[in-house]
Amino acid sequence: MEKNYSYAEFLKAVGKNGSSLQAEKLLNEIYMDLFLNHIHREQTKARLMDLIDNALDCRDEEAFQTYTERLLKLEISD
DSSP, rough: OOOOOOOHHHHHHHGGOOOOHHHHHHHHHHHHHHHHHHHHHHHHHHOOOOOOHHHHHOOHHHHHHHHHHHHHHHTTTT
């Protein structure tokens, strides 16, 4: 899901024929990708928190451990 953008790629887009249209498109793509990644992470965190709460309510230690590990991995990758 995550796409890597390079500064060199951006500079090439800016330098083409003095037109900023290509650079603008690339920037819009980068911003959209960052926004969607942010939304996805936030939704995943909220879902994991709900699953953790449910595991606590049900006294399911195994599920609690699984979901808290996933949440920690997600937060570390931020």
